[in-house]
Amino acid sequence: MTPLASLVRAPIDPTAMIRIVANPGNGAVLLFLGAVRQVNDGRDVTGIDYAAYERMAQRELDAIVAEASEKFGSTDVAVQHRLGELGVEDVSVAIAVGHPHRDEAYSLSRFVIEELKRRVPIWKREHYLDGTREWVDPTGRASAGAPS
């Protein structure tokens, strides 16, 4: 069986994600896909590479799925996050949720992506049109890796 939360290097298959959460009791099935954007912060992006502290990232993803299941009352939750090099429009993260009702399905899906962005140790380095690469710091602080 496909693990409910996983870090993957191969492209994500959205149809397979939906199958994981399929359940005759679910009146709502949601699939969220995060994709690589061509422009970020006004700069032209040609691709991203994702890196992770894999053992801890796996633990945090497992914990988030367990918390989401408990909080919103459905165990039909699956998350995959890509690692490695991705191009523009490639799917970097997918969250599939099944729930008897849509309100809870939307809340559950939102909870998973927000917690993932807040605490899972994954980092992305954007590649820009001018050939430079920089680690993205969502806290807005100047990147520790940038030239001073």
Next chain:
Amino acid sequence: MTVTLLLFASYADALGASSLDMELPSESTVGELLDAIRSRPGAERLPPKPLVAVNQAYAALDSVVREGDEVALIPPVAGG
């Protein structure tokens, strides 16, 4: 005791390594470990209080680090 500190992403770039062996008094805290990093070349590019994980869980500054623990500095995360 010797503690191996794992480094990732921008912090690995700043310190020029993906791991560092740190010599620390036994029963040091996470805060004391952060103080010890300050003497390393490139450490001026780290924030004043970077996040630390001990055994793959976020740890407070007063958490005690023991021989054999897996310790990591966690740059601002950017998944999604």
